[in-house]
Amino acid sequence: MKVLATLARVYVDDLDTALPTLRELTGESEGLRFPHAGVEVARIGGLLVVAGTEEALAPFRRVQSTLLVDDLDGLGELLRTLGGELLDGPNQVPTGRNATARHPGGAVFEYVEFDRSRPVFAD
Numbered sequence: 001m002k003v004l005a006t007l008a009r010v011y012v013d014d015l016d017t018a019l020p021t022l023r024e025l026t027g028e029s030e031g032l033r034f035p036h037a038g039v040e041v042a043r044i045g046g047l048l049v050v051a052g053t054e055e056a057l058a059p060f061r062r063v064q065s066t067l068l069v070d071d072l073d074g075l076g077e078l079l080r081t082l083g084g085e086l087l088d089g090p091n092q093v094p095t096g097r098n099a100t101a102r103h104p105g106g107a108v109f110e111y112v113e114f115d116r117s118r119p120v121f122a123d
Contacts, residue, residue, distance in 0.1 A: 001074055007048040007066040015040045015051035022047060034094045063100060063110045072097050072113045079103070 012018040015033070019042060023029055026045035033042040039052035039060065048066045050057065076086040079101050087108070089099030096115030102108050
């Protein structure tokens with residue numbers, strides 16, 4: 001498994017309000033936007049913006065960053081070997097597969113393996 005990119009997570013109450021400033025600051029537009037599990041998600045540059053009510057965001061806030069990887073297979077075994085743990089997944093999500101893991105020391109990351117054939121990527 002190789003990490004291809006790291007996305008900093010940004011939690012906001014409204015995506016449409018937050019995105020114009022982020023577009024201006026990054027010089028980019030969102031390349032991906034979709035609803036998921038009661039929140040809205042958009043990727044803009046190196047950011048993953050997650051929007052929703054405080055209640056909807058609560059289960060997502062423990063995740064500190066999203067790691068895009070080429071393959072999720074073997075993640076659980078790797079984490080156990082290193083002293084971490086798989087908290088959830090792998091699961092099917094709108095973008096492919098994901099898993100949530102706690103690393104040694106307590107950091108919590110979401111791992112995502114994109115499946116570019118999924119409808120969320122259609123133009």
